[in-house]
Structure formats: structure tokens, C-alpha cells
Amino acid sequence: MENRRVFKNLHNNLLELEEHMYPLADVEKPNVFRNLFPYDEVPKIAFNDRIVPHNFPDEIWITDTTFRDGQQSREPYTTEQIVTIYDYLHKLGGPKGLIRQSEFFLYSKKDRDAVYKCMERGYEFPEVTSWIRASKKDFELVKEIGMKETGILVSCSDYHIFYKMKMTRREAMNHYLSVVRECLETGVAPRCHLEDITRSDIYGFVIPFCLELMKLGDEYGMPVKIRACDTMGYGVNFAGAVIPRSVQGIIYGLITHAGVPSEMLEWHGHNDFYKAVSNSTTAWLYGASAVNCSLFGIGERTGNTPLEAMVFEYAQLKGTLDGMDTTVITELADYFKDEIGYKLPSRTPFVGKNFNVTRAGIHADGLLKNEEIYNIFDTEKFLNRPVLVAVSNTSGLAGIAHWINTYFKLKDEKAVDKNSPVVYRVKEWVDKEYEGGRVTVITDKELIEIIQRACDELEISLW
Incomplete structure (x- = not known):
């Protein structure tokens, strides 16, 4: 006992006795903790x-x-x-x-x-x-x-x-x-x-x-x-x-x-x-x-x-x-996708395509009023990923305008509002989809195609 060092633990300010009393147990047979890891059963979590x-x-x-x-x-x-x-x-x-x-x-x-x-x-x-x-x-x-x-x-x-x-x-x-x-x-x-x-x-x-x-x-x-x-x-x-x-x-x-x-x-x-x-x-x-x-x-x-x-x-x-610099996380995700060809699952936290996309209609309504309600933090600030609202039969003109602005990163004078003719064209198409019995949200690919078609027909450009 006399040879063991007494020292002060700076984290809790208590004196502690240094104990090193664990010699090697050179066993003849392996200890594979079969009680915790029975291979033909799910492993067990035990408590003491x-x-x-x-x-x-x-x-x-x-x-x-x-x-x-x-x-x-x-x-x-x-x-x-x-x-x-x-x-x-x-x-x-x-x-x-x-x-x-x-x-x-x-x-x-x-x-x-x-x-x-x-x-x-x-x-x-x-x-x-x-x-x-x-x-x-x-x-x-x-x-x-x-x-x-x-x-x-x-x-x-x-x-x-x-x-x-x-x-x-x-x-x-x-x-x-x-x-x-x-x-x-x-x-x-x-x-x-x-x-x-x-x-x-x-x-x-x-x-x-x-x-x-x-x-x-x-x-x-x-x-x-x-x-x-x-x-x-x-x-x-x-x-x-x-x-x-x-x-x-x-x-x-x-x-x-x-x-x-x-x-x-x-x-x-x-x-x-x-x-x-x-x-x-x-x-x-x-x-x-x-x-x-x-x-x-x-x-x-x-x-x-x-x-x-x-x-x-x-x-x-x-x-x-x-x-x-957490915006680099998004840059890395883009690099893996665009240059390496690695597909990240869409719902992967922080980097997945849909990690901050709201699809439920009632959630979208809350987001449009105040994005803090359904966004984990300011994803635009920390990840250069503005919060997105998926388009469905409950989105309305404002929801569609919000999707266009966030997806294409349109700001200030380039941003569209709910009175844009492009937004009206998209809304008409969306309404017809759901009137025909559709129950799922509109995909990004579909929206991009219908927005491009509306721009071509109206002979305007959003970007």
C-alpha cells in the first residue's frame, strides 16, 4: 500500500489512490463470453x-x-x-x-x-x-x-x-x-x-x-x-x-x-x-x-x-x-455524389437529399410560417442547405414558390412569389395530378421538368 501513489483528480478535486493490481490472466481456454454472445441467439445486454x-x-x-x-x-x-x-x-x-x-x-x-x-x-x-x-x-x-x-x-x-x-x-x-x-x-x-x-x-x-x-x-x-x-x-x-x-x-x-x-x-x-x-x-x-x-x-x-x-x-x-467550417460537409457530399459517383441515402442526417425536406402538409404549413418549427437548426447557415418543403396537394401557391426559391437558390430580386405565372402553371399541373387520384408527393424530378416546361412555354428564365 505504501508504494502506491496518491494523487489529486483535477476533474473532481478528490484525492485518489493509484491502483494497478491486474496481472495477465493467461488462460488455457478462450473466454468468449458465451453467456453474452451465444452465436445462435441475439447477443445479450446484461447489467450489474x-x-x-x-x-x-x-x-x-x-x-x-x-x-x-x-x-x-x-x-x-x-x-x-x-x-x-x-x-x-x-x-x-x-x-x-x-x-x-x-x-x-x-x-x-x-x-x-x-x-x-x-x-x-x-x-x-x-x-x-x-x-x-x-x-x-x-x-x-x-x-x-x-x-x-x-x-x-x-x-x-x-x-x-x-x-x-x-x-x-x-x-x-x-x-x-x-x-x-x-x-x-x-x-x-x-x-x-x-x-x-x-x-x-x-x-x-x-x-x-x-x-x-x-x-x-x-x-x-x-x-x-x-x-x-x-x-x-x-x-x-x-x-x-x-x-x-x-x-x-x-x-x-x-x-x-x-x-x-x-x-x-x-x-x-x-x-x-x-x-x-x-x-x-x-x-x-x-x-x-x-x-x-x-x-x-x-x-x-x-x-x-x-x-x-x-x-x-x-x-x-x-x-x-x-x-x-460545417459548410464543407455539404461540399464533401456534393463531391462524393458528383465526382466519385457515390450515392448517399436520401434521408441520411445532414447530407441526404431529403434530410431537411418537409413532406407532410401540416408540417409544410408550419414551416412556411416559421422554419424553426420543423427545422433542426439554421441548415442554410451551417450546411448551405436551406430548408425545403415538398410539393403536394396541400402546398398551395406559396408552398410551390418556396420550393422553387429554395431548390434553385433564388434570392432577392431573382426570387419568385406566389403570383408568378410559372408558379400558377405548376399549381395547375399539381392540382390535376391529385384530382386524378394521386396520393404521393411530387418528386423533385417531376417538378424540375414541369418548371422547365412552364418556363419554355412562357419564354422566361428563372436562373
């Missing part, structure tokens, strides 16, 4: 009602995996596309660099060309980092390019250690530590990706392993980062849920018992159970400074935590965007 305190870091930020995990689920980006997206990420992150890093594969020539071109940009943020497997062969690529930091895959569940790697926990730990030590010896900062942490033995393997990683960092005087990877999306943010599924329980254990500082701790989530965003926010709230994301959530299986979602989570938690 052990509550951990909020531990919101002084600083939080976002890291990006669009060019790594995001690229594993789609055709590879071209070098030019990667550089363009990287430029957008730099602009989106703002002057404080709140999109702190972006990670890349190094395996193909195209990947390495993109890395060199992005590094040539000279941006402080996002810092260009890499991802490798825990092998010395992969590490040679990192040294060759001259990376300052690299991610290293260190799978931590017994599913991976016993079934994939065919090792014991002790063998896996020793293997991982040897690769991390090699990183440190050549001056490269390691970022350890603890794959499948939400099916891992947290106190029997993860925390003892991270304690050894922290010791290595102290020995070499270099930071060793920990990325907690919810690879299968099993994490939950419910108070009192048991580990390994409890996000806050994992973060608490890593900080309190493994001694990982908040600024060295990162959460990487997947969306298999629709919890990627809420779990990432929870990781922030309970002590992780970084959350790892992919643009539009594009990633393995159901995808990663959407980067644009965490931009707005940041603003809601901090009360400020801290200089992030």
Missing part, C-alpha cells in the same frame, strides 16, 4: 448496476479513417480523390485542427503516392498517419516513408488471439510488445488498435496489456496511444451495463486501472447495432479525448461512426464549433 462517473476531457477531437477503414468497404479512391478529400478535411477541421489525424494504408503504390502528396500539402492537421499489422515487415513500410506515428493492429479478444492467431494471451502480448518496442526504438510513436475490445477480457488481458504499453512509453519517453476498437459494434452506453459491452466501463478501466491518459485514448466504433454515434459520444463523456470516424460512416459492414455526425456532437457538447 456498477456506475462510473463522467470524466469529460479538457480537450476532445476527431480523427479520420476514411482512407483506411472507410476504403475497405468500397472501390479504392484514386490518388487525386484522396488528396481532394484530405484538403476538404483540413478545411472542415478549422484553425484549431479539430480533425486531428487521418490514417492511410501503405500497401499499394497508389496508397503511398497519396500519402506523399498529402504530406506535401504541409498541413499541421489532419496529421498523416498509417495503419499496419503487428509485423516487422509492415513496419519497414512505416520507416521507409518516414511516418511520425503509425497504428498497429493488436487484436485483444480471445476470439482473435486463440482462433485467428492460434496463440495464448501471453504469446500474443509478447508479440505485440516486441513490435511496439521496435516502433519506439526508431522514434515512431505507436497507436495500438485494440481490435474487438467489446468481446475482450478487459481485466484479464486488456488492462494488463495496456499497463505494459504505458511502461514502454515511460521507458522510451514517447507517447503510446490506445485505440479501443468496437470492431463488431457490440458496445452499449447504458448506465450499469456489464463489461466488455459497456463503453463507459471500458474507458473507465483504461484510464483508472491501466493509467492511459485521456489525450492518449481514442474510441473507434462500428454501427452494427445502430450505436456508433451514441457510443462515440459516450467515449468522449467518460474520458477518451479522440473518436475515430469515417466520412458519411462509410466503412466495414454497416460502417464506422460518421465523421460529420461527430462534428455536430462536438458542438452540442462544447457549446461551440470552435471554428469548424
Whole structure:
């Protein structure tokens, strides 16, 4: 007891006793938590009602995996596309660099060309980092390019250690530590990706392993980062849920018992159970400074935590965007659609074609009176996306005029009002559609065609 350090927790002003009492449990048989993860049943969420305190870091930020995990689920980006997206990420992150890093594969020539071109940009943020497997062969690529930091895959569940790697926990730990030590010896900062942490033995393997990683960092005087990877999306943010599924329980254990500082701790989530965003926010709230994301959530299986979602989570938690330029999100969505040919689902928050389009007649009436009634915030200001009202049998002349002005971005003297002859022509066509028995809203494509036809017949131009 005498050798344990007593220190003051600056977040709650209480004295705490440093406890590191978790040796490696080198089991003979894998612990796959069959009671929580019966493969022939839906996974179970169990509770023990052990509550951990909020531990919101002084600083939080976002890291990006669009060019790594995001690229594993789609055709590879071209070098030019990667550089363009990287430029957008730099602009989106703002002057404080709140999109702190972006990670890349190094395996193909195209990947390495993109890395060199992005590094040539000279941006402080996002810092260009890499991802490798825990092998010395992969590490040679990192040294060759001259990376300052690299991610290293260190799978931590017994599913991976016993079934994939065919090792014991002790063998896996020793293997991982040897690769991390090699990183440190050549001056490269390691970022350890603890794959499948939400099916891992947290106190029997993860925390003892991270304690050894922290010791290595102290020995070499270099930071060793920990990325907690919810690879299968099993994490939950419910108070009192048991580990390994409890996000806050994992973060608490890593900080309190493994001694990982908040600024060295990162959460990487997947969306298999629709919890990627809420779990990432929870990781922030309970002590992780970084959350790892992919643009539009594009990633393995159901995808990663959407980067644009965490931009707005940041603003809601901090009360400020801290200089992030959120209009870039719309520019990126347009780039993916127009240049890359990627189709975003129309109802995707913030970027989908219909995310701020009101279709219900009674809602449209409210919007026309005051858009705050049915719009989440000033979408025109933050996303350069004015709120839209879909046209139906309840829209009226004013609703049609509103649709034309917002869709075609007509303002001031170019804007049309409800007395415009074009608006009357469109209204006549809409009325005939519903008189004929139509029950669905008018599509954008139909409206564009009828507006163009009306303009041609009236020999006028709206744009």
C-alpha cells in the first residue's frame, strides 16, 4: 500500500489512490463470453448496476479513417480523390485542427503516392498517419516513408488471439510488445488498435496489456496511444451495463486501472447495432479525448461512426464549433455524389437529399410560417442547405414558390412569389395530378421538368 501513489483528480478535486493490481490472466481456454454472445441467439445486454462517473476531457477531437477503414468497404479512391478529400478535411477541421489525424494504408503504390502528396500539402492537421499489422515487415513500410506515428493492429479478444492467431494471451502480448518496442526504438510513436475490445477480457488481458504499453512509453519517453476498437459494434452506453459491452466501463478501466491518459485514448466504433454515434459520444463523456470516424460512416459492414455526425456532437457538447467550417460537409457530399459517383441515402442526417425536406402538409404549413418549427437548426447557415418543403396537394401557391426559391437558390430580386405565372402553371399541373387520384408527393424530378416546361412555354428564365 505504501508504494502506491496518491494523487489529486483535477476533474473532481478528490484525492485518489493509484491502483494497478491486474496481472495477465493467461488462460488455457478462450473466454468468449458465451453467456453474452451465444452465436445462435441475439447477443445479450446484461447489467450489474456498477456506475462510473463522467470524466469529460479538457480537450476532445476527431480523427479520420476514411482512407483506411472507410476504403475497405468500397472501390479504392484514386490518388487525386484522396488528396481532394484530405484538403476538404483540413478545411472542415478549422484553425484549431479539430480533425486531428487521418490514417492511410501503405500497401499499394497508389496508397503511398497519396500519402506523399498529402504530406506535401504541409498541413499541421489532419496529421498523416498509417495503419499496419503487428509485423516487422509492415513496419519497414512505416520507416521507409518516414511516418511520425503509425497504428498497429493488436487484436485483444480471445476470439482473435486463440482462433485467428492460434496463440495464448501471453504469446500474443509478447508479440505485440516486441513490435511496439521496435516502433519506439526508431522514434515512431505507436497507436495500438485494440481490435474487438467489446468481446475482450478487459481485466484479464486488456488492462494488463495496456499497463505494459504505458511502461514502454515511460521507458522510451514517447507517447503510446490506445485505440479501443468496437470492431463488431457490440458496445452499449447504458448506465450499469456489464463489461466488455459497456463503453463507459471500458474507458473507465483504461484510464483508472491501466493509467492511459485521456489525450492518449481514442474510441473507434462500428454501427452494427445502430450505436456508433451514441457510443462515440459516450467515449468522449467518460474520458477518451479522440473518436475515430469515417466520412458519411462509410466503412466495414454497416460502417464506422460518421465523421460529420461527430462534428455536430462536438458542438452540442462544447457549446461551440470552435471554428469548424460545417459548410464543407455539404461540399464533401456534393463531391462524393458528383465526382466519385457515390450515392448517399436520401434521408441520411445532414447530407441526404431529403434530410431537411418537409413532406407532410401540416408540417409544410408550419414551416412556411416559421422554419424553426420543423427545422433542426439554421441548415442554410451551417450546411448551405436551406430548408425545403415538398410539393403536394396541400402546398398551395406559396408552398410551390418556396420550393422553387429554395431548390434553385433564388434570392432577392431573382426570387419568385406566389403570383408568378410559372408558379400558377405548376399549381395547375399539381392540382390535376391529385384530382386524378394521386396520393404521393411530387418528386423533385417531376417538378424540375414541369418548371422547365412552364418556363419554355412562357419564354422566361428563372436562373
